[in-house]
Amino acid sequence: MTEQPLIETAALEAALQQFADERNWQRFHTPRNLMLALTGEVGELAEIFQWLTDEEVAQLADDPARFTHLQEEVADVLLYLVRLASVMKLDIDAAVRDKLVKNACKYPAPGTETQRI
Amino acid sequence: MTEQPLIETAALEAALQQFADERNWQRFHTPRNLMLALTGEVGELAEIFQWLTDEEVAQLADDPARFTHLQEEVADVLLYLVRLASVMKLDIDAAVRDKLVKNACKYPAPGTETQRI
Amino acid sequence: MTEQPLIETAALEAALQQFADERNWQRFHTPRNLMLALTGEVGELAEIFQWLTDEEVAQLADDPARFTHLQEEVADVLLYLVRLASVMKLDIDAAVRDKLVKNACKYPAPGTETQRI
């Protein structure tokens, strides 16, 4: 794994901070509030998939209105997740890197087992 | 809003694709499966906050073991969310930008109303 | 719809109240805390289904250990949901009845449309 970042969120974190500042919303953006808001958005994302077969999901991209709705809900989940991480002063890229290393150790790829010795 | 990206996920998306490829996990990574896995990780993140007061949450960063656990759960949610978006061939940065514009229209900042005329 | 209850939760609500009282847990059982705990348990329930096909889900009952795990997670979600409703002094049976009536109006059964005139 290189030392290049895997994900860069600084500009988004700054935009969300500014958005909250301009509306005086910092007082609402406690971690527990953001966690509940994240849960709400995850629910809206799940609703998109709830009655669809895998085939119907694959065709979702062919329907611009529904694909836009999917984009919005993915964005909403991401916005609250990044905001939560930001408020907790958590380094998102470092968290992601560390977790991928742990996942690679937990689930070694076939053919890499000998490297674990 | 500038034309600079707000979030860059290409390297992470590539890393997740490679991780899945090496383990032959693409067949598991259907959008509906990833949605359920995302829900599972959101649950693990919520558990961290469930019995804590806002004051206790603020002190979470002082406890390295618990902060590491928080980082892991934030990362897990993010990994599944990015993977889901990736599998749906969704442009995450574009989705985030569009949503922030919509949010700004829906919730105009005080003092910016005149600009809307 | 008859006037018989559709669901009876009084004994369970009393048992949960006693369980909390004996452990002095009332102070933890705020609605927001219970909401986060409910989210945590929903995540654990979702994990059971995340990588399974519909066929594998149908065979879950044939594996006693896994079926017991499913029972535990369903129970955990239900316990927190009933406790949340109880703490909010909400009449669960009345809530369920009202919602079923609303659902029946929203989604009339085929062959019942003429009754709506």
Place this chain on the structure above:
Amino acid sequence: MTEQPLIETAALEAALQQFADERNWQRFHTPRNLMLALTGEVGELAEIFQWLTDEEVAQLADDPARFTHLQEEVADVLLYLVRLASVMKLDIDAAVRDKLVKNACKYPAPGTETQRI
């Protein structure tokens, strides 16, 4: 613990079965679909609490419109949870009883430790 049921759901399970039968919705009510629908409703329930303080939550019951909304969302979560359990042929009361016994063993009440010897 007595042998009386803690929760009785037979009438509700029958009502939900009839509701699905009348609309030919059984084909949609797979466990995985119901799990995603449950997640969606949990999200809607979480939204009610997301920006409220504990004090504001305590006053929710004073606002009939908002309390009705709370009742609806609690009911929606419960309906999908009971339907999921029903489709999985799971005995809800038995599941709840078993889990309460396990919880009592895991978290013995103060003053009951001697009984464990």
